[in-house]
Amino acid sequence: MEEIIKLTHSKEETMQLAKSIADKLPNGITLTFSGDLGAGKTTFVRGLAEGLGIKEVVQSPTFNIMKIYLKGNRPLIHIDAYRLADIDTDIGLDEYIGYETGITVIEWPMYIQKLIPDYSIEVEISNIGDDNRQIKFILKDQSLLEIFK
Numbered sequence: 001m002e003e004i005i006k007l008t009h010s011k012e013e014t015m016q017l018a019k020s021i022a023d024k025l026p027n028g029i030t031l032t033f034s035g036d037l038g039a040g041k042t043t044f045v046r047g048l049a050e051g052l053g054i055k056e057v058v059q060s061p062t063f064n065i066m067k068i069y070l071k072g073n074r075p076l077i078h079i080d081a082y083r084l085a086d087i088d089t090d091i092g093l094d095e096y097i098g099y100e101t102g103i104t105v106i107e108w109p110m111y112i113q114k115l116i117p118d119y120s121i122e123v124e125i126s127n128i129g130d131d132n133r134q135i136k137f138i139l140k141d142q143s144l145l146e147i148f149k
Helices: 011-022 041-051 109-115 142-148
Strands: 002-008 030-034 066-069 076-080 103-107 120-127 133-139
Touching (some): 002 011, 002 142, 011 133, 030 041, 030 109, 041 076, 041 120, 103 109
Parallel strands (some): 030 120
């Protein structure tokens, strides 16, 4: 397991970091996001969407649970599992996680941990004061290091 830590100093830098890795992400990868409310999870996902050529407005799908963006270079499946805490009902998310021709991002993954594939990147975002963020990428697969070169 490898860890890569990046620091950003504004929302724009956070989005630019995400945008810079979007094209390097392999099809079928899942990114899980953890961090406090307001840490920048959705901001990072907006940057990924921009990097994938998605022009739609990206908002956290907290009330919808899932939003799918198809109008870009590749599909982006955005899941917010926050409202799934303490729910033990199968709602079919496993059909979208690890979507073979796209990228899946999951906010609050701890609520659907059993659905997270091994082929994933954990992204931990911490607010370290003002607009400064520490973004830690935890890679379970060594081949994913290429994304950050």
